[in-house]
Amino acid sequence: MKAVNRARVFFSTELDLIEDEDFRAFTERVLNAAPDYFWSVPSSSSHHPEDERIEGGRVLHARRCVRLANDICDAMDGSLFSVYLKRDILISAALVHDICIRGSNDRPSSDKAMYDHGKIAYFFIRDAAHKLVGRELHPVMPIGALTGLVESHMGRWGPTPPTGYAQVLFHLIDYIVSRESIRVEPLGGESHD
Numbered sequence: 001m002k003a004v005n006r007a008r009v010f011f012s013t014e015l016d017l018i019e020d021e022d023f024r025a026f027t028e029r030v031l032n033a034a035p036d037y038f039w040s041v042p043s044s045s046s047h048h049p050e051d052e053r054i055e056g057g058r059v060l061h062a063r064r065c066v067r068l069a070n071d072i073c074d075a076m077d078g079s080l081f082s083v084y085l086k087r088d089i090l091i092s093a094a095l096v097h098d099i100c101i102r103g104s105n106d107r108p109s110s111d112k113a114m115y116d117h118g119k120i121a122y123f124f125i126r127d128a129a130h131k132l133v134g135r136e137l138h139p140v141m142p143i144g145a146l147t148g149l150v151e152s153h154m155g156r157w158g159p160t161p162p163t164g165y166a167q168v169l170f171h172l173i174d175y176i177v178s179r180e181s182i183r184v185e186p187l188g189g190e191s192h193d
Helices: 006-015 021-032 057-076 087-096 117-132 143-151 164-178
Strands: none
Touching (some): 006 021, 006 087, 021 087, 057 087, 087 164, 117 143
């Protein structure tokens, strides 16, 4: 029996925004390797909008992060981009930044978000890249830029504060989306049922 491609079920619209086919496939692979809980857990009860505090809230949060990242990229019209920051990297980071919110497959945690989940996700993504390089992953893909955004996305509330404008920008995307007072709709509609 073929495994369900949960990345496509939940994030098809968002994944299709990643223009580089190899990087899109890598992001999809990482998402499909996510711990099972990722697809159903709510977002933090104290730091996210009410509709993210229910089952599937973490997926809704990721979709909203993609929406804001994409909108910012559209507004900047290319002036934001450099070797270290591309739309594809921001969108991928928005999708995977909380992939290990309660630990990795090997280190499950309790029912709460882990303080160092950005660092855990950093290693999760890096390990996935090492397994694929040379087989399906082109060795010059921007994995370092992606893992840097993911590792530092918690800002001053995490163990690895952002350095440089790309990391600060991504931290702000995640922060803004998590505010109850700001409403960011995901691309293509309210939520996935």
